[in-house]
Amino acid sequence: MLESDYRAMRLAMVETQLRKRATEDQQLLARMEVVPRHCFVPHAVRHQAYADHPLAIGDGQTISQPYMVALMTALLQLKPSDRVLEIGTGSGYHTAVLAGLCGHVVSIERHPRLSEQARACLTQLRITNATLHCADGSLGDPASAPFDAIVVAAGSPRVPPALSRQLTDGGRLVCPVGDRKQQELLCIQKKGDGFVTTSHTPCIFVPLVGKDGW
Numbered sequence: 001m002l003e004s005d006y007r008a009m010r011l012a013m014v015e016t017q018l019r020k021r022a023t024e025d026q027q028l029l030a031r032m033e034v035v036p037r038h039c040f041v042p043h044a045v046r047h048q049a050y051a052d053h054p055l056a057i058g059d060g061q062t063i064s065q066p067y068m069v070a071l072m073t074a075l076l077q078l079k080p081s082d083r084v085l086e087i088g089t090g091s092g093y094h095t096a097v098l099a100g101l102c103g104h105v106v107s108i109e110r111h112p113r114l115s116e117q118a119r120a121c122l123t124q125l126r127i128t129n130a131t132l133h134c135a136d137g138s139l140g141d142p143a144s145a146p147f148d149a150i151v152v153a154a155g156s157p158r159v160p161p162a163l164s165r166q167l168t169d170g171g172r173l174v175c176p177v178g179d180r181k182q183q184e185l186l187c188i189q190k191k192g193d194g195f196v197t198t199s200h201t202p203c204i205f206v207p208l209v210g211k212d213g214w
């Protein structure tokens with residue numbers, strides 16, 4: 001398949017799966033029109049890179065459905081100066097989307113192979129404002145905290161307390177919360193000493209494994 005074929009599929013993805021359905025945020029939609037999602041998936045499934053579902057990326061993990069990436073990112077309400085923490089780098093695709101919309105991304109993945117592959121993809125795309133770590137992301141990154149936005153790409157029994165503690169005042173955290181089979185996508189915003197929680201959509205994510213996860 002040619003790059004121009006992938007580009008046509010990507011523009012169709014934005015029109016049919018994302019615009020109006022997931023978000024009307026023009027900057028986010030423009031970012032998803034340019035990030036080459038096919039570069040982040042295994043060769044064998046590249047032809048499905050722009051389809052409306054998650055795809056296996058090895059180690060029992062998945063690259064999230066484009067709709068879910070758009071929805072989660074829209075909920076973060078990113079500003080160009082924001083510092084963002086992502087838990088569950090996976091393929092690195094969402095990292096690439098985030099990097100174009102904020103100042104800096106720290107992304108944590110527990111599988112070394114996935115983290116290394118994601119790093120290679122981001123380097124190839126000359127994305128320089130993302131730092132990848134291989135560690136238990138359920139504990140966040142206290143050394144770099146606080147963050148203006150935190151996104152968790154794995155399902156958790158509760159919003160990991162270590163993560164909500166790493167938000168700035170006014171900061172937003174998006175996390176799938178529920179049991180191992182199904183979760184609800186929650187967005188919490190830190191307001192002074194408290195949090196305002198909103199619930200968005202039922203969803204199915206791989207489990208957040210770790211000290212503050214399963």
Ligand code: SAH
Binds near residue numbers: 108110
């Ligand atoms: N946004 C990614 C989604 C990857 S799936 C993408 O679109 O490609 C979620 C990822 O979270 C998996 O790669 C899994 O290994 C990782 N994960 C699960 N628990 C984790 C933890 N405690 N710390 C870091 N990564 C974790």
